[in-house]
Amino acid sequence: MMNRLPSSSSSSSSVDPYSIFPFASSFDNWNAQLNYSTHTHQGFDGSHHHHPHPPPPPPHHSLAPLPFYPPHLGSDYFIKREDHGNMGGRPIGLNLGHRTYFSSGDGLAIDRRLIVGRAHHHHHQPPRCQAEGCKADLSGAKHYHRRHKVCEFHSKAAVVVAGGLQQRFCQQCSRFHVLAEFDESKRSCRKRLADHNRRRRKPHNKNSNNPSSATDSSSDKAKLTSRCTSSTAATTNNTSGTGLDQVNTGHVEQNKSILFRNGPALSLGGVAAGSQQISLFNNYQHHQYLISPSPSSSNNNNNNNNSVGFYHQSFIGSTSNDASQSHDLHQANLLHLGQSLFEEKGTNGLDKLVLRGPLSSSAEIYLHGGHITSWKNNYREELLFVSNKAIFKPPKAIRGGISICFPRFGTHGFLEQHGFAANRTWSIDTDPPSLPSDSSSTTFVDLILKPSEGDLKFWPHSFELRLRITLTLKGDLKVISRIRNTNANGKLFSFTLAYYSYFLVSDISEVRVEGLETMDYLDNLKGNERFTEQGDALTFESEVDRIYLSTQNRIAIIDHQKRRTIVLHKEGLPDAVVWNPWDKKAKAITDFGRDEYKRMICIEGAAVEKPITLKPGEEWKGSQEFFSVRSSYNSGELDPQKSQICVVLTMLLLSLIVLHSRLSLPSLFSSSNLQPYSPSSIPSTILTTTHFDGLPDDYRIDVLHLVRPLTMTTNQIPMTICKIPNPNLVPMHPPSFAIMFLEFTIDLFVAATLSRSRSIDLSPPPSLDAQCRSQYSLPTHPALKGAAPPPHYPAWLFSSSSLLSSSSLRDPSPLASFFRRQDQPQSGEIGGGAPQKRPPQPRDLLDVDQAVEEPGDGSAREIDGGPRRPHPNPSPPPHPPPSLSASEEELPAESATPSARRHPRRRRRREFWGEGKGEGRV
Numbered sequence: 001m002m003n004r005l006p007s008s009s010s011s012s013s014s015v016d017p018y019s020i021f022p023f024a025s026s027f028d029n030w031n032a033q034l035n036y037s038t039h040t041h042q043g044f045d046g047s048h049h050h051h052p053h054p055p056p057p058p059p060h061h062s063l064a065p066l067p068f069y070p071p072h073l074g075s076d077y078f079i080k081r082e083d084h085g086n087m088g089g090r091p092i093g094l095n096l097g098h099r100t101y102f103s104s105g106d107g108l109a110i111d112r113r114l115i116v117g118r119a120h121h122h123h124h125q126p127p128r129c130q131a132e133g134c135k136a137d138l139s140g141a142k143h144y145h146r147r148h149k150v151c152e153f154h155s156k157a158a159v160v161v162a163g164g165l166q167q168r169f170c171q172q173c174s175r176f177h178v179l180a181e182f183d184e185s186k187r188s189c190r191k192r193l194a195d196h197n198r199r200r201r202k203p204h205n206k207n208s209n210n211p212s213s214a215t216d217s218s219s220d221k222a223k224l225t226s227r228c229t230s231s232t233a234a235t236t237n238n239t240s241g242t243g244l245d246q247v248n249t250g251h252v253e254q255n256k257s258i259l260f261r262n263g264p265a266l267s268l269g270g271v272a273a274g275s276q277q278i279s280l281f282n283n284y285q286h287h288q289y290l291i292s293p294s295p296s297s298s299n300n301n302n303n304n305n306n307s308v309g310f311y312h313q314s315f316i317g318s319t320s321n322d323a324s325q326s327h328d329l330h331q332a333n334l335l336h337l338g339q340s341l342f343e344e345k346g347t348n349g350l351d352k353l354v355l356r357g358p359l360s361s362s363a364e365i366y367l368h369g370g371h372i373t374s375w376k377n378n379y380r381e382e383l384l385f386v387s388n389k390a391i392f393k394p395p396k397a398i399r400g401g402i403s404i405c406f407p408r409f410g411t412h413g414f415l416e417q418h419g420f421a422a423n424r425t426w427s428i429d430t431d432p433p434s435l436p437s438d439s440s441s442t443t444f445v446d447l448i449l450k451p452s453e454g455d456l457k458f459w460p461h462s463f464e465l466r467l468r469i470t471l472t473l474k475g476d477l478k479v480i481s482r483i484r485n486t487n488a489n490g491k492l493f494s495f496t497l498a499y500y501s502y503f504l505v506s507d508i509s510e511v512r513v514e515g516l517e518t519m520d521y522l523d524n525l526k527g528n529e530r531f532t533e534q535g536d537a538l539t540f541e542s543e544v545d546r547i548y549l550s551t552q553n554r555i556a557i558i559d560h561q562k563r564r565t566i567v568l569h570k571e572g573l574p575d576a577v578v579w580n581p582w583d584k585k586a587k588a589i590t591d592f593g594r595d596e597y598k599r600m601i602c603i604e605g606a607a608v609e610k611p612i613t614l615k616p617g618e619e620w621k622g623s624q625e626f627f628s629v630r631s632s633y634n635s636g637e638l639d640p641q642k643s644q645i646c647v648v649l650t651m652l653l654l655s656l657i658v659l660h661s662r663l664s665l666p667s668l669f670s671s672s673n674l675q676p677y678s679p680s681s682i683p684s685t686i687l688t689t690t691h692f693d694g695l696p697d698d699y700r701i702d703v704l705h706l707v708r709p710l711t712m713t714t715n716q717i718p719m720t721i722c723k724i725p726n727p728n729l730v731p732m733h734p735p736s737f738a739i740m741f742l743e744f745t746i747d748l749f750v751a752a753t754l755s756r757s758r759s760i761d762l763s764p765p766p767s768l769d770a771q772c773r774s775q776y777s778l779p780t781h782p783a784l785k786g787a788a789p790p791p792h793y794p795a796w797l798f799s800s801s802s803l804l805s806s807s808s809l810r811d812p813s814p815l816a817s818f819f820r821r822q823d824q825p826q827s828g829e830i831g832g833g834a835p836q837k838r839p840p841q842p843r844d845l846l847d848v849d850q851a852v853e854e855p856g857d858g859s860a861r862e863i864d865g866g867p868r869r870p871h872p873n874p875s876p877p878p879h880p881p882p883s884l885s886a887s888e889e890e891l892p893a894e895s896a897t898p899s900a901r902r903h904p905r906r907r908r909r910r911e912f913w914g915e916g917k918g919e920g921r922v
C-alpha cells in the first residue's frame with residue numbers, strides 16, 4: 001500500500017520505476033558533460049590527440065531530487081562490454097556513445113598501471129566498486145567505471161559509504177570526495193564547479209588580442225592540467241595498492257583534515273540530496289540547531305567535554321556483505337546523510353564517542369565500560385539518567401546510562417558486582433562480523449571487549465563481547481550485543497547478562513511501568529522469593545529490586561508528567577530487572593545523589609534466571625531497542641488485544657458521531673480538549689477543501705487506522721489522500737489545518753516513495769517557537785510538478801503536536817481558532833476579489849456524511865452556525881485522477897492575483913500561519 005508509485009512518463013524499460021527522472025538512459029551524457037571543457041586529450045601512448053569540442057552538454061536535468069536507483073546486482077548488471085577484455089594495445093578512452101575521449105591525465109602512469117594490470121590479470125580479483133558493501137563486478141563494466149572503481153549506481157548515488165566515510169563521486173574529478181566538498185545535491189565538487197563557472201563566465205573570444213585574457217586562459221589550462229594530473233595520480237596511487245582499504249587511505253587522511261575544519265557543519269547541514277526526504281531532514285535539523293546551537297549535547301551529568309576533534313572512522317557504516325541485503329545497503333547509504341560519529345574527550349579526559357542521527361538524535365558513549373551516557377531523541381530530549389555524582393574514573397563503573405552486566409548480573413564468586421564489562425575499557429571494533437542490515441538503522445558504532453590477563457584470573461574464559469549501538473532514523477536507540485566463546489581449550493562457558501539501563505523520569509512516584517503485569521518475579525528485597533505481579537501496572541512508592549521472569553518483549557515506562565513513554569523492546573533477553581533504590585538505599589550509594597532516586601528508574605532487559613551456555617566458537621546475540629513516544633500514549637495500546645478492542649470501540653464511536661450526531665470534526669475540536677488526531681477524533685473519511693485565491697481543491701482523505709500502532713507516535717496516522725477533481729463542497733477558510741495536512745502528507749509521500757522509507761517523523765518539536773515553526777515547512781517536491789501521481793497517496797500524517805504546544809493542549813482555544821465559525825456571511829462566490837477582501841469562509845474539514853447530505857436545492861445551510869454553499873451534486877466522484885500539483889499550476893488568471901500566481905505556496909503559508917491577520921497562529 002505504501003509503495004504505490006507515481007506513474008512515470010518515461011517508457012524506457014531500463015529506467016527504474018521508482019525513479020522520477022529517467023537518468024539512467026542518459027548516463028553517458030553525464031560523462032560528456034564531465035569532459036566538456038577538456039580540449040586537449042592525451043593518449044596512452046603519450047601522444048596528444050586534438051579533438052574538436054565534444055558535443056554540447058545534454059539538457060540539464062535538475063539534480064534535486066536525485067533519483068533513487070535500486071541496485072541491479074547480479075550477472076546482468078553491466079552487460080555492455082567495451083573491449084571484451086582485449087586492449088590490443090589500443091589506448092583506452094572514455095566511451096561516450098559515438099566517440100571515445102581520452103584522459104588528459106598522466107597517460108604514462110595509467111599505461112604502467114594497465115601493463116601491470118595485464119601482467120597480473122589472472123592473479124587479481126575482478127575490479128570492484130569502492131562503495132562499501134557493493135558487490136557489483138566491474139569486469140564487464142565500462143572502462144570509466146573500472147578505472148575509477150565505481151559502479152554505475154554508486155557513481156550517481158548521492159551518498160556512498162566508501163572507506164568508512166560518507167562520500168559522493170565527483171563527476172568532474174572522477175573520484176570520491178567527502179560530502180562537505182559538495183554544495184547541496186551537486187554532483188561536482190564545489191571547487192571544480194567554481195572553476196567551471198569561472199571559465200564559462202569568461203568571454204571566449206578566439207581573436208582576442210588581450211594578453212591578459214591569453215594569460216588567464218593558459219593559466220586555466222595549466223590549472224586544469226595540474227588538476228587532471230593530480231586526479232589521475234591519485235587514481236594511480238589508489239589502484240596500485242593492494243586493496244580497497246588502501247584506495248581510500250589517502251581520502252581518509254584528506255577527509256580528516258576537512259572534517260576538522262567542517263566537522264560540525266557536516267553534522268549540521270548534512271547534504272540535501274538523494275531524495276526530498278533528505279532535504280527535509282536537513283531543514284529540520286537546521287531549525288533544531290537554530291534553537292539550540294550547542295553542537296555538543298550536555299547531559300544531566302557534570303561532564304566537562306573538551307572536544308578534541310571530529311573524524312569519521314572506517315568503523316562506521318554498514319558491514320553487511322550479503323548480496324541479498326544490498327538493497328537495504330543502498331537504502332542505508334542513502335540515509336546515511338547527516339549522520340556522523342565524533343570522538344571527544346569526556347569527563348576526566350576519558351574517550352567518548354558522540355553518535356549523531358540524521359535528524360536531531362544523538363548518543364554519547366564512553367569507551368570506559370562501553371557505557372552509553374546520553375541518548376537524545378529527535379526532539380533533543382535526554383532520556384537517560386546519569387547521576388551527578390557519577391565517578392568517571394576507571395575501573396569504577398559510571399553510575400547511570402546504559403551498560404552491560406557481564407559475565408554475571410548481580411554477585412557471583414570473585415567477580416565484581418554485575419561482572420566486569422562496565423569496568424573495563426572497550427575498543428572500537430573496526431572489523432565486526434556482519435549483521436543483517438537494517439534500513440532504519442542509520443548511524444551506528446561497533447565496540448568490542450575481550451578479557452585481559454587479569455580478567456581471566458577471575459573468569460577463566462576467553463570471549464568477544466561486541467556491542468553495536470545504533471541510532472535509527474526515528475531517533476530510536478538500538479543496542480545489539482553479541483557474545484562469542486573464543487576458548488581455545490574447548491571449554492564451554494555460561495553467563496548471565498543484563499542491559500543495566502537508567503532512564504530519566506520526571507518523578508518516580510508518577511511513573512507507571514507496563515508490560516510486566518501478571519509476571520512472576522524474584523524479589524531481591526525478600527531473599528529472592530518468587531511472587532506474581534498483581535497490579536495492572538507497576539507503580540513506585542518504595543524501594544524496588546526485582547527480576548521479572550520470562551516477560552513479554554515490550555515494556556513501557558509511562559511518564560505522565562513528561563508526557564512521554566519510553567518503550568523497551570528486547571530480543572533474546574527473557575527477563576527484566578526493575579530497580580529503584582528509594583531514599584534509604586540512595587544515601588548508601590556513594591556515587592548517587594540523595595534525591596536522585598526520584599528522577600530515575602532502572603528497567604533492564606536481562607537473561608538471569610537461566611544462564612546462557614556457549615560452546616567454543618558459538619555466539620549468542622541479544623538486543624534491546626529503546627524508543628520514546630510522546631504525549632497521550634494510551635497504556636492500553638501496549639496490549640495488542642486491548643488495542644483491537646480500542647479500534648472497534650473507536651470505530652463504533654466514530655460511526656455514531658458521523659451518522660447520528662451530525663457533529664463536524666471542527667466542532668468536535670473546538671468543543672473538547674481532544675487532540676485533533678487522537679483516535680477518538682478521527683473519522684474514517686474526511687472530505688476537505690482547500691481554497692486558495694478562490695480556487696477550491698477538494699480532497700478525500702481516508703484514514704486507514706484509527707488507533708496508532710505501538711511503533712508510531714501520536715502524530716503519525718496512516719491514511720490515503722485523493723484529490724477530487726470536481727469540487728462539490730463549499731469553499732473553506734484557507735488558514736486551515738487541511739492545508740498543512742495535505743502539504744505535509746503529499747510531500748512526505750513523495751519523500752517516502754523516493755526513499756522507500758516506511759515512516760518518517762518530521763514533526764517539528766514543540767519547543768520551537770511560533771516563528772520557527774512557521775519556517776518549518778516542507779517544500780513541494782519538484783516531482784509533483786511534472787509527474788502524474790496515482791490517485792491515492794499512502795502517506796503519514798504529521799499534525800497534532802506539530803501545531804499544538806503543550807499550553808495549547810491545555811487550552812483548546814488556539815486550536816479552536818482554526819475552526820472558528822465566521823460571523824460574516826459567506827459571499828458564495830468562488831475567487832471573487834482580492835484575497836484579503838474575500839470574506840472569511842467557514843471551516844476546513846467536513847465529514848463525508850455531512851458533505852453528501854448537503855441539500856441540493858441551492859440553498860445555503862448552516863451546520864454549527866457556519867454558512868455553507870449549496871451542493872449541485874451531492875456525491876463526490878469516486879476516483880480522482882489529476883495531479884495534486886495542479887493546485888498550483890491551474891490557477892486561472894481571472895481568479896488569482898498575479899502575486900498569488902507567482903507565489904501560491906508562500907501565500908498559503910502566510911495564510912496558514914495567520915500572518916497579518918493575527919489569527920490562526922498557535
Ligand SMILES: O=P(O)(O)OC[C@H]1O[C@@H](O)[C@H](O)[C@@H](O)[C@@H]1O
Binds near residue numbers: 417546577578589604
Ligand atoms: O551498585 P550497583 O552495583 O550498580 O548495583 C545497584 C543495583 O543494581 C540493580 O540492577 C540490582 O538489581 C540491585 O540489586 C543493585 O543494588
